Amino acid sequence: MAMLHTVNKSPFERVSLDSCISMAQKGSSVLLIEDGVYAALKGTTVSDKVSKAMDGITFYVLGPDLAARGMTEDRIISGIKVVDYAGFVDLTTKHENFQAWL
Amino acid sequence: MAEPWEEQSEGTVKKFMFVNRKAPYGTIYALESLEVVLITAAFDQDVSLVFTDDGVFQIKKGQSTAGIGMKNFSPTYRALEGYDIEKLYVDKESLDARGLTAADLIVDVEILSRQQLADLMNEQDVVMSF
Numbered sequence: 086m087a088m089l090h091t092v093n094k095s096p097f098e099r100v101s102l103d104s105c106i107s108m109a110q111k112g113s114s115v116l117l118i119e120d121g122v123y124a125a126l127k128g129t130t131v132s133d134k135v136s137k138a139m140d141g142i143t144f145y146v147l148g149p150d151l152a153a154r155g156m157t158e159d160r161i162i163s164g165i166k167v168v169d170y171a172g173f174v175d176l177t178t179k180h181e182n183f184q185a186w187l
Numbered sequence: 188m189a190e191p192w193e194e195q196s197e198g199t200v201k202k203f204m205f206v207n208r209k210a211p212y213g214t215i216y217a218l219e220s221l222e223v224v225l226i227t228a229a230f231d232q233d234v235s236l237v238f239t240d241d242g243v244f245q246i247k248k249g250q251s252t253a254g255i256g257m258k259n260f261s262p263t264y265r266a267l268e269g270y271d272i273e274k275l276y277v278d279k280e281s282l283d284a285r286g287l288t289a290a291d292l293i294v295d296v297e298i299l300s301r302q303q304l305a306d307l308m309n310e311q312d313v314v315m316s317f
Contacts, residue, residue, distance in 0.1 A: 093213070094213075095210050095241050097241055097284065098209075119212070119213050120213030120214075123210065123241075123285070126286055127286060128286030129285050148254070152251045153211075153212055153251065153252040153254065153255045153257065154210070154211065154247060155248055155250040155291075156249075160286075169254075
């Protein structure tokens, strides 16, 4: 089973997402949390980068962090799965190991 | 006899600009900026707010923070008018980069180019960055 990565920084401000994508292997998962959820939005300057990375990596986004920031699911790139806190826990148990890109 | 702070309030009015560049909730900057903005307005100063870079996310409509256990402070931006703070400026380039439009914003703002913002910034007595 592959690695679970989390990214909690805005992709417009930091390079955490870039580093994560460049080192995440095929079959691994990326969960976007906190300010990292902005990477899940459609129609931004980073959307294409994320869409390309989805060929091989499964993307998830934490629902409560999206809602806090006023973002609804219809604004999310198609194919990114929205999870709640219980889903976050499930992801950690279903992956062999974990890396937080702070 | 007037209290010292009352005497001072008859002093000069300076132009204060608050430059907001951070997303809400991930860091404390947005909330702290709002606190200082309100204090500055209480001293009857000439206040303007700029939202640029990730700061434009501060005034995104529909914020609902129940799920993260933090206070939703976005309604405060709507209350600024009551403190005579009506100069709100947003950087168009930052909105565009984030897929946002004026319709996404919780308050009425003036959307400006970077050059227009730079000119406004240059007119200020005090610029505070958050």
